[in-house]
Structure formats: C-alpha cells, structure tokens
Amino acid sequence: MGFLWALIIGGIIGWLAGLIAGRDIPGGIIGNIIAGFIGAWLGSLLLGQWGPEAGGFYIIPALIGAIVLVFVVSLVMKSMRKHA
DSSP: OHHHHHHHHHHHHHHHHHHHHTOOOTTHHHHHHHHHHHHHHHHHHHHOSOSOEETTEEHHHHHHHHHHHHHHHHHHHHHHHHHO
16 A cells, blocks of 8 residues: 555656646656655755655655756757757
8 A cells, every 4th residue: 555655646746846836847747756755866866854754755855856857858858859
C-alpha cells in the first residue's frame, strides 16, 4: 500500500508542478509520476527535508524541485524541436 501511496503523491506533485509552471510534462500520467519522484529527490537534495510529509515525500521541497525539473525539461524539449 505504501508504494501505491507514493505513486499517487508523486503524480500529484508532478501534476501540480506542471500547473504552476504553466507547461506540459511529456508522458501524461507517467510523466507526472516521474517528475514528482525526480522533483522530490532534487528538492530534498537542494532544500533539505522539511515541511509536511505525505507518501514519503516532503511536499514543499518536492514541489519546488518538480517545478525546476519541469522548466528544465520544457527548455530541453523546446531546444530539441528547434534543431529537428
């Protein structure tokens, strides 16, 4: 049950990051989950572990990390489309 909860929270974090950043995450639901997991790792690496926790994620650093990730991924995707 813990893994399912982590997938749900990771997906919500990734989805919220896409909404806040105003950019789409490639991959739909799977992309949201991946962005949530990587964003949580990135956010806790840069900002530490603080704030409310759900599903093994510290929400505020995870959300900030996911927003940064969404911006970086969207810039890379945009650059790749220009060169193709």
